[in-house]
Amino acid sequence: MRDQFMTALKEAMKAGDKARVGAIRLIQSAIKDKDIEARGLGKGEASAEEILGLLQKMIKQRQESASIYRANARPELADVEEGEIAVIASFMPKQLDEAETKAAIAAAITETGAAGMKDMGKVIALLKERFAGQMDFGKASGLVKAALST
Numbered sequence: 001m002r003d004q005f006m007t008a009l010k011e012a013m014k015a016g017d018k019a020r021v022g023a024i025r026l027i028q029s030a031i032k033d034k035d036i037e038a039r040g041l042g043k044g045e046a047s048a049e050e051i052l053g054l055l056q057k058m059i060k061q062r063q064e065s066a067s068i069y070r071a072n073a074r075p076e077l078a079d080v081e082e083g084e085i086a087v088i089a090s091f092m093p094k095q096l097d098e099a100e101t102k103a104a105i106a107a108a109i110t111e112t113g114a115a116g117m118k119d120m121g122k123v124i125a126l127l128k129e130r131f132a133g134q135m136d137f138g139k140a141s142g143l144v145k146a147a148l149s150t
Helices: 002-015 018-040 048-071 075-089 098-112 117-131 137-149
Strands: none
Touching (some): 002 018, 018 048, 098 117
């Protein structure tokens, strides 16, 4: 993934796309921060799953910022945030739609043998392992909770 970011940065610089260059540099900076944090904990570089989680977090932060800017009549700032979201999302794997998410949750519940709410952690852990970067776990946890409570 790191090579993908470097290649995209070079292409954006050659194309003169300042907004894309800035967004990719933000991603690289966040990854470097994550690597430094991991080294402090005695680990190596951030894994691909950790990078995908980081990208999801960056998207969520920008979505929140954009909604705040829109609510406070600052559409120009919201547009900048939404532009960054588009660039970050271009590096993410295809997101599962709701039907695919429900099917993955049903399969995870069956595979873990989850019987009730006490097994929710096992199901979420399996989903995170298999679908990192492809699923919104905020929404998925609600779906898992609903599936386990029936």
